[in-house]
Amino acid sequence: MNWLLVLAGGAVGAPLRYLVDRAVQARHGTAFPWGTFTVNVAGSFVLGLLTGVSSAHAQLLLGAGLCGALTTYSTFSYESLKLYESGAGLRAALNVLGSLAAGLVAVWLGVTAAGR
Numbered sequence: 001m002n003w004l005l006v007l008a009g010g011a012v013g014a015p016l017r018y019l020v021d022r023a024v025q026a027r028h029g030t031a032f033p034w035g036t037f038t039v040n041v042a043g044s045f046v047l048g049l050l051t052g053v054s055s056a057h058a059q060l061l062l063g064a065g066l067c068g069a070l071t072t073y074s075t076f077s078y079e080s081l082k083l084y085e086s087g088a089g090l091r092a093a094l095n096v097l098g099s100l101a102a103g104l105v106a107v108w109l110g111v112t113a114a115g116r
Contacts, residue, residue, distance in 0.1 A: 002060050009065015011100020013077055017070045032091055033079040037070060043071035044103040 007111045020042075028091030050063050076099060083092035 005057055005060040005067070006065040007016040009063075011065075013066040013069030017072060025113075031086070031088065033076070033083075033095060036075050036079055037095070037102070040071045040073075040099055041077060041102045041106045043067045044106040045110040046070075047110075048107040049114045051111050052114025061070065066109040090107075 017039045020039050024035040024038045025033075031115060034039060045062060047067050050067075053062070076095075080092045080095050083089075083095060
């Protein structure tokens with residue numbers, strides 16, 4: 001039963017990641033990976049919000065399933081490497097540091113919001 005909850009959340013999270021990524025990138029005509037940045041920060045915020053949810057089923061559906069499929073460490077890593085290899089070392093560093101900082105702030109805001 002638990003795996004079905006993860007599957008259902010992932011079935012929503014994966015296409016949502018793709019659609020958000022494409023929509024955000026279409027609005028920013030740069031090589032900087034704003035779409036991946038956006039989904040990772042949004043997923044961090046949602047995971048922070050989930051700290052206030054005690055339901056194990058909700059944690060599986062929304063945490064492991066939705067957020068697990070929405071966020072993407074592998075794409076973040078790949079896009080950062082590609083920026084570096086293309087000679088955009090500063091942008092690569094900004095992507096790494098900015099993603100980490102924004103993700104931490106987002107999860108903190110989610111935890112804070114869940115506690116209120």
